[in-house]
Amino acid sequence: MGRRPTAQGRRARDRSGRLVRAALIVMLAVLGARAMAQGFAGLGSDADGYTLPAPAASFQFPADHGPHPDFRIEWWYVTANLTAADGTAYGVQWTLFRSALVPRAAPGWASRQIWFAHAGLTTADRQFAAQRRARGGIGQAGVTPSPFAAWIDDWQLAGTDDLARLQMTARGDDFAYDLTLTADGPLVLHGDGGYSLKSPRGQASYYYSQPGYRVSGVLHLPGGPVQVTGQAWLDREWSSQPLAPTQTGWDWVSLHLEDGAKLMVYRLRDSAAPDFVPATYVAPGGGARALPAGVVALVPLHTSRVAGRRIPTAWRVTWPEGGVDLRLDALNPQSWMDTAPPYWEGPVQISGSHRGAGYLEMTGYD
Numbered sequence: 001m002g003r004r005p006t007a008q009g010r011r012a013r014d015r016s017g018r019l020v021r022a023a024l025i026v027m028l029a030v031l032g033a034r035a036m037a038q039g040f041a042g043l044g045s046d047a048d049g050y051t052l053p054a055p056a057a058s059f060q061f062p063a064d065h066g067p068h069p070d071f072r073i074e075w076w077y078v079t080a081n082l083t084a085a086d087g088t089a090y091g092v093q094w095t096l097f098r099s100a101l102v103p104r105a106a107p108g109w110a111s112r113q114i115w116f117a118h119a120g121l122t123t124a125d126r127q128f129a130a131q132r133r134a135r136g137g138i139g140q141a142g143v144t145p146s147p148f149a150a151w152i153d154d155w156q157l158a159g160t161d162d163l164a165r166l167q168m169t170a171r172g173d174d175f176a177y178d179l180t181l182t183a184d185g186p187l188v189l190h191g192d193g194g195y196s197l198k199s200p201r202g203q204a205s206y207y208y209s210q211p212g213y214r215v216s217g218v219l220h221l222p223g224g225p226v227q228v229t230g231q232a233w234l235d236r237e238w239s240s241q242p243l244a245p246t247q248t249g250w251d252w253v254s255l256h257l258e259d260g261a262k263l264m265v266y267r268l269r270d271s272a273a274p275d276f277v278p279a280t281y282v283a284p285g286g287g288a289r290a291l292p293a294g295v296v297a298l299v300p301l302h303t304s305r306v307a308g309r310r311i312p313t314a315w316r317v318t319w320p321e322g323g324v325d326l327r328l329d330a331l332n333p334q335s336w337m338d339t340a341p342p343y344w345e346g347p348v349q350i351s352g353s354h355r356g357a358g359y360l361e362m363t364g365y366d
Contacts, residue, residue, distance in 0.1 A: 050103040050240035053204045057194040061187075062161040064206075065236070066145030069113055070103050074238030076143065076150045076157060078168060079254060079359035080179065080215050081347050082230035089331055090219060090228060091122035091347030091359065092177055094157060094168050096143070096150050098136070103240075115141035117152045118339050119170035121177060121219060122332050122346045128221075130172030131339045163187070163210050163234065171220075179217035181232050183210050188288040190264070190280050197293075198243055198268055199276055205239035211254065211262040211282055231256045233264075233359065246272040249364015251298060253317065253328060253348065257356040260284035263324065265291075265317060267298045269364065281322060295319065304333040309365050311344050326352040328360065 051070040068074055075097045082090040094117075101112040113136030121128040132152045134141035141152035148166075149158035159166035159181075166181040189208045190196045196207035213232035218225050233254040252266035265279035279296040281289045296319045300312030313333040317326040328348040335346025343363040350356040 062145040071238045072240040077235040080232035081357040082228040093120035121175045127335050128175040129337045176220040181213040185212040207237045210234040252361045255358035257354040265296045307336045
């Protein structure tokens with residue numbers, strides 16, 4: 001039998017538990033109703049002493065694959081379009097978020113960094129979702145740049161320091177996945193060398209991606225394991241005020257086209273000004289090109305009733321100069337992530353001037 005804890009041990013354990021719960025309550029308070037409408041962690045609020053991105057970004061790798069505690073919010077975000085041997089399509093999402101309650105790092109229980117994570121698995125008729133939350137500084141969650149590892153509890157994204165090869169695992173109550181990601185090309189810097197404007201008023205983030213992963217592995221579903229292959233896209237982004245106060249959410253797509261090209265475009269919806277729509281095009285042979293806001297159009301075509309909301313689940317993407325005129329249709333229109341905060345995220349199928357597959361994320365739909 002194990003030794004019973006002493007009164008002092010019980011008090012320490014209870015105090016630890018209270019601190020974790022208090023930190024999570026504070027995190028949810030920081031998010032707030034308005035923040036949830038905007039996305040995550042008060043993205044449209046004042047910077048309040050946090051570091052802000054600056055033009056002429058200069059990344060230092062592998063260090064910048066790791067956390068930046070003086071910025072308010074950042075994420076490590078993977079989406080994957082997968083196919084089984086019988087042609088059945090699936091989608092997978094893995095995301096780790098870091099949210100700072102104060103703009104500085106501190107060790108152990110003094111840490112004011114909150115970590116939370118979302119995992120999703122989408123089929124044509126089901127959406128699986130799970131989430132995790134953790135207090136920073138105690139080893140339950142974190143990121144190390146070398147060797148690269150991002151984790152929360154038993155969820156992990158880990159591999160080589162250059163992110164060229166990663167192992168990605170997560171599990172929920174009724175699903176799990178274990179996938180290997182191998183990059184075919186270099187990292188892509190969005191905007192001006194990684195300095196990504198989010199508004200004409202100057203809000204910005206640091207933003208880069210690895211859009212060219214080949215994927216293989218296994219999905220664990222209620223009906224049993226499924227071997228899959230496919231493509232994945234990793235986003236890395238951090239900032240302290242990436243939205244203007246009147247921007248209410250975003251619609252974001254990452255697209256793998258049949259000719260090997262990649263296209264990322266997002267629409268930041270604004271209640272008081274025109275929507276802001278920047279994009280990045282990656283040519284089939286490599287070479288990325290940032291496209292100014294407004295050059296690519298992202299227009300909703302059809303809405304579905306999802307979780308009591310009307311949400312666009314079919315879209316048109318046009319870029320006349322590039323000969324791009326696409327229709328995007330959700331694999332599963334009910335791809336609702338019932339997490340904190342909630343949002344829509346799932347795979348899309350591409351038709352029109354090009355065929356292919358991609359991922360769609362939409363936040364701020366009340």
